[in-house]
Amino acid sequence: MKRENATGPSKNPGDSPRSVVQVDELPAPSTTGMEHTRVIALLNQKGGVGKTTSTANLGAAFALAGLRTLVVDLDPQSNLSLHFGHEPAADQPTVRDLFMNPDLASSEMIRVARENLWFIPSDTELALVEGELALQPNMQHILAERLAPVMSSFDVVLLDCPPSLGVLTVNALTIADEVIVPTQAQYLALRGLEKLLETVLLVQRALNPRLTVAGVLLCMHESQSSHGKAVVEEMDSYFAKYRGSELPWQNAEVLRPAVRRNIKLAEAPSFGQTIFDYAPTCAGAADYRALAEAIRRRWKPLESRESEHTSAGIATS
Numbered sequence: 001m002k003r004e005n006a007t008g009p010s011k012n013p014g015d016s017p018r019s020v021v022q023v024d025e026l027p028a029p030s031t032t033g034m035e036h037t038r039v040i041a042l043l044n045q046k047g048g049v050g051k052t053t054s055t056a057n058l059g060a061a062f063a064l065a066g067l068r069t070l071v072v073d074l075d076p077q078s079n080l081s082l083h084f085g086h087e088p089a090a091d092q093p094t095v096r097d098l099f100m101n102p103d104l105a106s107s108e109m110i111r112v113a114r115e116n117l118w119f120i121p122s123d124t125e126l127a128l129v130e131g132e133l134a135l136q137p138n139m140q141h142i143l144a145e146r147l148a149p150v151m152s153s154f155d156v157v158l159l160d161c162p163p164s165l166g167v168l169t170v171n172a173l174t175i176a177d178e179v180i181v182p183t184q185a186q187y188l189a190l191r192g193l194e195k196l197l198e199t200v201l202l203v204q205r206a207l208n209p210r211l212t213v214a215g216v217l218l219c220m221h222e223s224q225s226s227h228g229k230a231v232v233e234e235m236d237s238y239f240a241k242y243r244g245s246e247l248p249w250q251n252a253e254v255l256r257p258a259v260r261r262n263i264k265l266a267e268a269p270s271f272g273q274t275i276f277d278y279a280p281t282c283a284g285a286a287d288y289r290a291l292a293e294a295i296r297r298r299w300k301p302l303e304s305r306e307s308e309h310t311s312a313g314i315a316t317s
């Protein structure tokens with residue numbers, strides 16, 4: 001299915017000879033009534049859990065619902081672009097330039113994916129950035145500083161994190177309002193979650209007091225499995241223990257609905273498509289659409305609470 005692209009006539013983004021946008025072509029802030037751009041980091045230090053699939057398809061679901069959405073690929077595996085039909089080209093700037101090339105404006109890295117949907121592609125050489133960044137002062141704030149000039153153009157920014165808790169992930173957490181943890185309902189997932197929450201707490205205390213954890217997103221979920229059911233119950237009671245704790249995950253939950261295992265979600269990127277292009281009526285599309293709505297519903301009460309304690313920090317408001 002061909003779709004209208006936001007800055008010009010209908011085109012397949014992958015075919016486009018020039019899909020880079022200039023900053024004056026970026027959208028004006030929309031009138032969704034949101035207090036500020038909502039930045040979500042999709043994070044799990046384990047690979048293959050559904051981070052990229054969720055970033056691409058939640059991003060597409062937000063865009064279809066009218067939110068101006070930017071997705072940023074922070075994983076050197078560069079899989080996110082595949083969901084939008086984008087072939088990496090050697091001469092096009094990537095997220096690596098965002099970190100390493102301060103002379104290039106951030107808007108130069110932003111590509112048009114679909115109507116209301118933009119993305120910053122990754123680069124296999126991003127793996128080298130981890131080492132190079134470690135030598136820079138202020139290394140945790142580079143993403144925040146570089147995205148600040150374009151932030152007000154977007155309602156939502158989704159960050160597809162690498163499967164590690166290194167410098168790139170810390171940069172994502174420094175700019176994020178909330179963390180979503182794509183995972184499977186397996187016993188070991190809970191242990192990995194505890195390690196991840198430790199990192200979130202360190203970043204929240206040292207770098208970003210606004211940071212919260214929205215919860216876990218169950219991907220490839222098999223609701224009939226009794227082991228799965230038991231783990232979901234355990235996750236529910238794990239989060240319930242922390243209500244009122246003042247920890248960043250005090251309002252976290254197992255986000256519903258879970259995303260069911262659905263082969264169409266695995267097939268769509270091989271056609272350069274999101275699930276809403278490829279199979280808009282399948283269970284995978286229904287799950288991501290409902291999940292985007294559920295995530296959005298969580299923001300309303302949180303935003304009014306956040307505006308009460310106006311937080312210091314990076315320029316995302």
Ligand SMILES: Nc1ncnc2c1ncn2[C@@H]1O[C@H](COP(=O)(O)OP(=O)(O)O)[C@@H](O)[C@H]1O
Pocket residue numbers: 046047048049050051052053054079182219220221259260261262263264265266267284
């Ligand atoms: N709900 C799902 N049903 C079926 N396959 C899925 C689902 N979610 C993800 N996958 C597949 O699982 C694999 C890992 O997902 P991916 O999103 O790439 O994980 P990560 O980014 O965490 O490494 C991919 O092949 C993807 O297509």
Ligand SMILES: [Mg+2]
Pocket residue numbers: 051052053075077079
């Ligand atoms: Mg990935």
